[in-house]
Amino acid sequence: MADARAGTGARTQRTPARAWSPARRGIWLLVPPLLLLGLFFVLPLAYVLIQSGSAPKGPFDTYVRIARETSLHYPLIYTFRTAAIVTVFALVLSYPVAFLISRARGRWQLVAMTLVLVPFWTSAVIRSYAWLVLLQRRGIINEALLTLGLVDRPLRLSNTDIGTHVAMVQIMLPFMILPLLSSMRAIDPSVLRAAAILGANPARQFAHVYFPLTLPGVGAGCALVFISTLGFYITPALLGGSSTMVAVAIEQQVSRLLDWPLASALATVLLVLTCLMFLLYERLNSRLASRGGA
């Protein structure tokens, strides 16, 4: 049937070239944003790559050095480990908060949202400084402990992994809570009611119905926190830790050692890792979507 009529009449001229199309007109709108992006984003990233190969001993020297020298590649491992720890803790702490906000009514919801959004938009410099005030040798926590006579000497809180992690998790919390919240708000409450009517107790409703439905939000939140932590500079630079995060290492390479090729090579590795994590997330996400999970 489909072929019966096609090709019966003489084909008139092909029209697309002169036909007016509303959609095609959108393309010129892309020129300014792509120009901005090309000149001040793509070009600098390409330059990072070129710069990483400009070491006097050959184009791959910097990468060989990163592979060989523990002091150079350890920050990468440390950063990855930190990102994983921060992501896990942020998820565990955020899930109940997002759940409660999604269920809260009226004023309580507004209050809770404000408590999440204000830190979200507060400078990381300010929030890290606050942790320094709390954690330093003569900071609020130590002063309080000394005054109360709980300790004799100030505890070492800053420049420790625990202190830095506690601060980083706190700074990342809004980035986890907000995507979780948006996926929780999208859940149709009648689905849970249906599960309850079908005889699932709250724990089972959660495990079999609620949690799977929030997986897209869990994925987005984890991706956001993990990727952001990979490039974390401010908090680790200010509070320190047992080792250096890679962003801090890059900054030190250029400002203290003036080794631009090496810094660029580290930056390239960080760039590739970030892209890989993003692609991994996209993959998982589209698989989740195609399975019709949401």
Place this chain on the structure above:
Amino acid sequence: MNMSNPDFHGSLHAAPAGRGAAVEFDHISKDYGDLTVLHETSLRIEPGELFALIGPSGSGKSTLLGMLAGFVPPSYGAIRVDGTDIVAVPPYRRNIGMVFQNYALFPHMSVAENIGFPLKMRGCSRGEIAERVKRALAMVRLDSMGERRPAQLSGGQQQRVALARAAVYDPRLLLMDEPLGALDKNLREEMQEEIKRLQRALGATVIYVTHDQQEAAFLADRLAVMRAGMLEQIGTPRQLYEMPGTHFVASFLGEASLLPVEELLARDGREVRVRTPGGLVIRALAPSRVSERRAVCLRPENIVLGPAARERDNHFLGVVEEAVFTTGSLRYRVRLPGSDSVLTVRVPSHPGIELLAPGSSVDVGWDAAMAVTIADD
């Protein structure tokens, strides 16, 4: 501003009743890569005609309308309005009025601003805009609603504002894309009258897309049934209902029972005698070439039950399979002897009539003129 439509400004002043545009689709087609959504189609719509395009969703009726409005560039072919090809003309210079499915009333403008918008775009003076908006509001009987926002109106009122906005600049061609789709049944019938009245007042050619066959039959001078990106049949609503060309058209417009045809036995002018696989011999009408026709189509209200059936051209003793009361009529499913064929029969209901019991035998009959052979696909 190379305007292909010379009436763009001219139509603003004179309001020429009875001057609709002629529309011609000339070998038009649309494909997206390998996917063809509209096969090569040619179609002519006469000036002042109310032409309906009907078909299930995805049949290509909205694509055809979108091409005419200028939203969808055709892959091949030409579209002529009064003889001028408009394919290269952007929508804002086509001077075509359009009513959208969800009205697309601008939520940030008042009703009067919505209706005045096309006049403003045409550079009319404030005074003229105010005057014509007032007239348009009166035309759709919303005189006091000008200052309201669309969201403050009911669905039917919004629909009228959309009509007024599309008609206020006297376009010679009005497109309507499922304009009543969002309204409930009673309101829809009321608005159908309104649209018919408006079209007569404006004299514009109207092309109306809908999937509601009753609406199309009520409104349209002519209609085209579309299916899978092709025109299946074009004609007046009566022609299409009474002389459907294909099974698809027959069942899309109203209810139909189909009896398969195995063999053509005889032909006498427009009348034929055919035999079904079950061995029944049936007399029916054959409008054109009979070789392609492989089924007999019967409308439920044209079949007679009971003793009166014995006097018809075709008469059989059937068995009632199902009997149901529906508002206004009794609806039966009757199996014909020696076959799998089941007819749907509709008999007017009144207190003096008994509902036949399922399983009982009944005389079934119809005249040859009531049955038509069609292509069964």
Place this chain on the structure above:
Amino acid sequence: MRANASEPLWRIVGLGLTGFAVLVLIYLVAPTLAIVPLSLSPDPFLRFPPPGVSLRWYEAFAHSIDYQLAILNSLKIGIPAAALATACGVMAALAVVRGAVPFRRTLAALLIAPLILPQIVLAIGLFPLMAKVGLVGTYPGIVLAHAVVTMPLVFITVSAALRTYTPSFELAAMTLGANPWRTFVHVTFPMIRAGIVVGFIFALTFSFDELILAMFLTSPTTRTVPRLLWEQLNYQMTPIIAAATVVLLGATIALLCLAAFAATRSRHLSGGAKGVQP
């Protein structure tokens, strides 16, 4: 989850969950508030509990030429950067959401990439390039860098605004005789105005807070507030920083309230009816 609320076990679980969430919220907010008592302390060094209340650090902050200059710089950089980001972000959103552009997914990913990528990587590439053309230390240099990293915020908010209504409004405007520009002015812009304003405010806030690019691309004469804070944190820590951060915190909250206000006001204006999605 409330189906069996009558069972004491689940009620205890619910209470525990609420308590846990409240503790997390305290952990989220309280540390930042610790700066407030510090900024009000009369002592140059931290003591707990503070020995008294004084506004001397706020006074010092108000009289500090460094801070005045930095705040001025942050405005001089943030406003044009956010404006440029808004213009480009709106165009990109219109093209990607409404246009039939090829490689739409890839394009959308590219357009949000500057927000996701660590700024240190961009800084390492931008600094030498900008140094070559003499843009390091100038206003245009940091404005362009901030525009590129904040454009995604506008792109995201405006794309979301465009997705809240069907394109049939724009198509309707066109059939009614509005060319693409007038369609944008009379129909699209009024309908996405809130998204644009919110995007602009987000971009501005981001630029005000951004440290790393500012560290690389500004000079002592063009340095922004975060860079000044950072330098003071690393070299001469006094409670004047606390006073400055409390003021900045107030400014951030004010800007966000403005964004929230803009968003709710537009929702109110359009009467909550942005057209029915098909």
